[in-house]
Amino acid sequence: MHFELxxxxxxxxxxxxxxxxDKWSGDNRRQGLDSYPCQIPGELLREVADLGFYGISLDENSGGGGEPLLTSALIAEAAGGGLFPSLLTTTLVAAKALDLCDADSNWLAKVISGQQTVAIAIEEPNGCWGLDSIELTPQMDGQGGYLSGSKILVSDGDFAQVFLVAALLPDGPAFIRVNANAEGVEINSMRRLDGQSIVELEMKDVRFEQDDVLGDGAIxxxxxxxxxxxxAADLLGNAQSVLRMTTDYAKERQQFARPIGSFQAVAHRLADIQVDVEIGRSLLYGACLALEEESDEATALVSAAKxxxxxxGVNxxxxxxxxxxxxxxxxxxxxxxHLRQARSNAVTLGDSKYHRARVASHLMSPEY
Known part of the structure; x- marks a missing residue:
């Protein structure tokens, strides 16, 4: 099969x-990443929104660019190489989530245009990753219900006006819309190794209406x-930038009157990373195509890539x-x-052990 972008x-x-x-390098990047929470100039965020990045993979009928998911992955890859904060990826995903949930079009338009930030809260303090960690069960009544519990490792929660909180409802898992300023909501800020924002979201008798329930388990x-x-795309971009920086340095740094890149001990390590980058790219692009086609193997391919x-990324x-x-x-x-961001992303949404277990579960399933 021949494939090209x-x-x-x-x-x-x-x-x-x-x-x-042009916009996120040198002193600008250092000042932003050294701040807590990570500071991104408002003008820069408006430019990102104006370029249409947030809605690039949404249907044109939803106000998006009509591009496949792979295009969003390319944006995340380029952003990872430039050490751009996770807010870009968070908003890409939030916009896609709202679109899949058939959320209000005006709300979706605000997210795409950068007027509102939505954070997604999935993991809970129970030692599990991903959807396996969801134990939060609301108390339901005829018109809605109440949420009490906590979510951890919520990316970019410091910037969010709204949270999509994953919970177990009588009909199965779903998202529940929770406003950041709602009564009973407490946001405890923390800092990732790379300085970016994560929060612990505490909820005590937080009221929600039936209209605030979005999506289902499949979504x-x-x-x-x-x-x-x-x-995973962010990690790929990060690794490529490190490889480029190190290769350039190995060509310039002299030792024993010759560039250190001419020594096999250096050249072979760089070559190994290049090979691993290309393998990772194939896995990543294949996972994007599988998700686009709604393949039965999509989840396994996603976990293989991650x-x-x-x-x-770390190596x-x-x-x-x-x-x-x-x-x-x-x-x-x-x-x-780059090392700090790679280590942070390597344990975001599941470490390698968790994702290998997901792949193994798929391979050992009777349907495979």
């Missing part, structure tokens, strides 16, 4: 790479897989740091930022 997809990828280099699983594949990219950053030598450990060089 379309001209539009290549153009969008180049646009995002150029945007990151939750689809949203989780889409989010996971975009995190498990691979978890390991690659590439650690190798890059080591091959830079002593300067790699200094604060002034960006390599440590």
């Amino acid at each position: 379309s001209e539009e997809q290549n153009a969008i990828y180049d646009l995002v790479v150029g945007f990151m280099a 939750l699983n689809q949203v989780y897989d889409i989010w996971t594949v975009l995190i 498990a691979w990219m978890n390991d690659l 590439a950053a650690e190798t890059g740091l080591q091959l830079h030598g002593g300067i790699g450990y200094t604060w002034e060089l960006d390599i440590h930022l």
